[in-house]
Amino acid sequence: MSARVPLPAWVDRILLPVLNVSLAFLIGGIVVLLVGQNPLEAVQIMLYGAFGYGDGFGYTLYYTTNFIFAGLAVSLAYHAGLFNIGAEGQGYIAGLGVILVALWLNGTHWALMMPLMLVAGALFGAFWAFIPGYLQAKRGSHVVITTILFNFIATSLMSYLISRVLKPAGVSADESARIEAVTRVPQLREFIPFFGYSPVNLTFPLAIAALFGVWFLIWRTKFGYAVRALGFNPTAAHYAGISNARLIMITMALSGGLAGLVALNEVAGVQGRLILNFMAGAGFVGIAVAFMGRAHPIGVALAALLFGALYQGGQELAFSMPAITRDMIVTIQALVILFTGAMGEMLRPPLERIFARRAPAVARPAE
Amino acid sequence: MTKTFTRSAIALAAGAGMAALMAGTALADPAVLYDGGGKFDASFNESTFNGAQRFSEETGIGFGEFEITTDAQREQAMRQFAQRGANPILVPGFNWETTIRTVAAEFPDTNFAIIDAVVDLPNVRSIVFKEHEGSYLVGILAAMASETGTIGVVPAFDFALLNAFACGYKQGAKSVNPDIEILDTYIGSGFDAFNNPGGGAEVAQSQLDRGADVIFQVAGGAGQGVLQAVADADKLGIGVDSNQNHLHPGNVLTSMLKRVDVATYNAFKDFEDGNWTNEIITLGVAEEGVGPAFDEHNEALITDEMRAAVDEATAKITSGEIVVHDFRTDNSCPV
Incomplete structure (x- = not known):
């Protein structure tokens, strides 16, 4: 182990992720080739679909918004050494908070409602994450297990509430009553016609603000310092006078609150009503986004954009190349997750060997 | 500089390709x-x-x-x-x-x-x-085919449309045998239950263990798991929407066709x-939009009496003599 030389920063942060994504696309290309389609044309369609025109770019940003919030939620918890797999359920429950406030004050102007719906969503999401946080801090139930299980509870609870309580009479689809247009979070297309019909809305700038907010919180505040101390070494943090239990609960709640903002985008921005399973896996993609982005806001932003582009480009691909089914799109997305998340460290040893050989004089004295 | 150029060239090419x-x-x-x-x-x-x-x-x-x-x-x-x-x-x-x-x-x-x-x-x-009408007819067949006096229905999850199937089925079965026991178990709690054949097989197995010998699946893709489990136990399943009689010939009593x-x-x-x-x-039944499927795969399972009972109920539903309750009208089932 002593022979291992750390990689230069740019290799670690840029080259390695780029190589990982390239590998994923290489394998994805082989899949496309196997079904008898041209991989280069497929890439072209995906790029055009994701960035080539206003509607497509707007959809990319809409997906990106979800992935930024979910990615930040996972990242924040990760800095405290907590693996929050429950962003999916936290966001889902947050939808309840958003819709309750929205329907309660339906018809009120969005400028007043957006902060209210934001707070309600964040609080509901925070509550759903706080319980596993409490169980971890006070009862020692591992947060990975509890957050997974809380996803299932959230699904069942929300199915029940939507189909039995929130559904208005005479509607066949399982969905809540609609939020009036004036109350909904406005679409960016109302200000920027370039975005066509796409659903990207004011939640997107909010997501950008959240990136800065989380960066500031983790690296520029006492609280963030305590969070990182807890993540690096809980024993040392405790010895330094930090209340680990309290910090775990607060961090989990904040993490859930961030996941809850996905609901603001989906419920108040895009759908205008509460529908079944509106999260559609965004919470799980958040895990991949956080890992690929090294739990840093800049990384999260780029990874979220990549996945947003994959989702929207994938739609375009499935639409334009009927031979490529949606299952193959999922395969390609899964390959990216596999190579950037699960096998993200696979290329590190060979890269370390290459760079150790290339710059021994610089690296060695640092040992 | 060159990089930017290449990138815009690619974008342009992609754009042109798409336009074509x-x-x-x-x-x-x-x-x-x-x-x-x-x-x-x-x-x-x-x-x-x-x-x-x-x-x-x-x-x-x-x-x-x-x-x-x-x-x-x-x-x-x-x-x-x-x-x-x-x-x-x-x-x-x-x-x-x-x-x-x-x-x-x-x-x-x-x-x-x-x-x-x-x-x-x-x-x-x-x-x-009118899914409830067609389900009523397959409910009649299920009750007549059952030897244990217990039959089952497996909807994907708690959902008005699926409950309408289940409710029509129960009404039909009870019209034949008022004492029949009908097990009603959901596979999951959301739309993903439609894509969970493993869960469907488990739920069917538990109904079989409790004595059901005819099980109606109302679960889309997950229903294949139900039919598989029932066939493995050599009991009778009932398919839904499409004609699924051919999936396990001899073990699929009929299918509730919905002529989409x-x-x-x-x-x-x-x-x-x-x-x-x-x-x-x-x-509805009168328009032949819904109803049980009869073909070469289930002809050995359907007796003349069963056929006659279905024909009679079909005529009565068509004439309005039998009104099958639709779960969706009041979100409840009378039986």
């Missing part, structure tokens, strides 16, 4: 957008596909199709078809209701059709089925022949 592609697809062909369960669910969506396919084979006219992965894609894909000139655009499933309201209003010159929901716009045809394929075929054909109407079409 789009020009190629700007045909007045019909289009189908499938619901969340996906095209090959051996059930509802596949039935839609079969109808469209039959139309395509008979007329030589192609059709566009798309499978959604997220709800946000509904509006997007429907609009893409409308923008590229597809006509008519047909969607199976009430989950499309909100989408079709939005997009149909934007494209008044395009015709739309929705199955399982009513949308009263001037350019939308609505097709709804016919509705789809008729819609495309009407448009082709210039007979398109934008109205509400209700297909």
